Amino acid sequence: MPFGPDRSAERVARPRRALRAGVAQVVAAGVGLALGLTLPAIDGGYQVTAERAVDVLKVAGVGVLSVATLFFSLLFLVVQWAAGNFSHRLVLFRDDPSVWRVFALVVGVLVFSVTATLAVGSDRTTSVAVPVTALVLSAAALVLVRRLLLDALRSIQLANVLADVRERGRTVLRSLFLPANGTGGAGGGGAPGERLPAVTSAVAWAAGSALVAQVDVVRLARTAARAEAVVVLTVPVGAPVYPGDVVAEIRGGSAPAAQALTAEVLEAVVPGTERVFHQDPALAFRLLSDIGLRALSPAINDPATAVQVLDAVEDLLRMVAGTELGARSVADGAGAVRVVLALPSWEELLRVGFDDLCRAASDAPMVLARARELLVRVREVALEERRPALEERLVWVEREFAGRHPAFLWGAAGR
Incomplete structure (x- = not known):
């Protein structure tokens, strides 16, 4: 497997x-x-x-x-x-x-x-x-x-919806992201590319515009093993693709084998009209942010819901704060890397799950207080290289809080 x-x-x-x-x-x-x-x-x-x-x-x-x-x-x-x-x-x-x-x-x-x-x-x-x-x-x-x-x-019911979204997100994150000190072929950022052979060919999307709904990783790994090549996916699950876009690179193997592998790659990339949880690690963050933004809209104005959303966001961020992000290498039975999946980076997850919601909460002190608590607590468990991104956002939250709500005590999280 x-x-x-x-x-x-x-x-x-x-x-x-x-x-x-x-x-x-x-x-x-x-x-x-x-x-x-x-x-x-x-x-x-x-x-x-x-x-x-x-x-x-x-x-x-x-x-x-x-x-x-x-x-x-x-x-x-x-x-x-x-x-x-x-x-x-x-x-x-x-x-x-x-x-x-x-x-x-x-x-x-x-x-x-x-x-x-x-x-x-x-x-x-x-x-x-x-x-x-x-x-x-x-x-x-x-x-x-x-x-x-x-x-x-x-x-x-809000609580059940948040729990379901969080649990489905945890399932995907647990399967795709490995601990930073783990083994088994996960690479952070550009690390996998340094160990991979040269690019033999690029796979361009031939169908109409769509979303990458899923990828048949098992099929890709087996096909790449037969061709003695590596398939590097350049488009993550959940991203849109348009005709002519490069969705993958084939590295290593002979030119005829790479040509045959191109058709298999296109068959393994399953298009869709909407994102699904099954292989999309950023979807849970996107949905939680959507729920929080709708709650903070002037028509609804329900900051307590946004606080509950941040509870779920913190759970997911703490789960990936100590894992390897950006790419995931999948090996065959012999241990050779055959597929490299494109996964969201730390900055992308923060941007999707935290930034939009936090900026929309400028007039909601209880949400800003909860956002500050989230950043402080996630920083405690995050890897050293991921703390600067959290500290930058922490500075922004504190500056926004001090300028708009100077009389509100930090300790009140608005529960």
């Missing part, structure tokens, strides 16, 4: 595609069709009148349609509410696997009800397994819908 024994890192390395949702629905429909054709054909065992069985199937089918209506209404309302109150980029509930799993079960129950009704036909009796299966599937749908409702309720 290119990411070593950490299975969470392996999950990050492999891209997720929307294909899973479609496959789940197709599988559920296939199972419903098979059950609808098989169960009515059972001759032995306890039998019930076909008329009663059909009544149960009709009730199950109508109930499923009602659940589907509720499903779509809930999805639309919750996504709209979260976008209007938190961030248009916040799609946690929409992308929750339980959403498409519930829909897949609804499709399966509906297909089973219709198929079994037609299979029973004009028979006088049918197996009791037919109505029992309809009831069991309907109960399972209700249980999942109840869970979906609870997830929807959580997704409109």
Whole structure:
């Protein structure tokens, strides 16, 4: 495994595609069709009148349609509410696997009800397994819908949203960033390039403009190993790409092998229309900053929410303050570097997660006080070379605070 024994890192390395949702629905429909054709054909065992069985199937089918209506209404309302109150980029509930799993079960129950009704036909009796299966599937749908409702309720509560964003951010950061004294192929800044062979060719983006949603790192590492080359990605996940942009450099290997590897690189870079958590280490910072900026807008004016946002930002910054940033080298099974990922630097993470929010908080003393506390505490655990960036921002916060709120005591963080 290119990411070593950490299975969470392996999950990050492999891209997720929307294909899973479609496959789940197709599988559920296939199972419903098979059950609808098989169960009515059972001759032995306890039998019930076909008329009663059909009544149960009709009730199950109508109930499923009602659940589907509720499903779509809930999805639309919750996504709209979260976008209007938190961030248009916040799609946690929409992308929750339980959403498409519930829909897949609804499709399966509906297909089973219709198929079994037609299979029973004009028979006088049918197996009791037919109505029992309809009831069991309907109960399972209700249980999942109840869970979906609870997830929807959580997704409109600030504390739960911040906790979810922070936890997803921690998962990606833990997988992509290694401790500064660790081994395993991570490089900070330009360090990996010093050990890499010369550039053989550059890979230009050939499709239309899009965002780099994910990268199939496992596929890239295996392909680069076969070509005895190294793929250096020059565009990080979450960044936009346009036709003709260089997305990667192929170093080492022969010219024919590099030419063949170019197509594999373009296939491994998965485009998208929006950023996703799966491999984007800066997305959590972006979302937290969005929520805080919206809370500090004149229309809302809720500095306490911005303070909670800074709590989550501090947690993420403390997590990466002692890690190697800027690049991540991925090795093959033999330990040779095969892929170099482009990752955000310390300055980029501070700029995305802290700067915009802090500058918007000039008129909110409790937020400035919390920002100062954040900088002081992160500075204590940060590497020596990262402290100047924190100290520069600390000077700015103190100057802004002294000029605008001289009567406010530093010790009051506004909790």
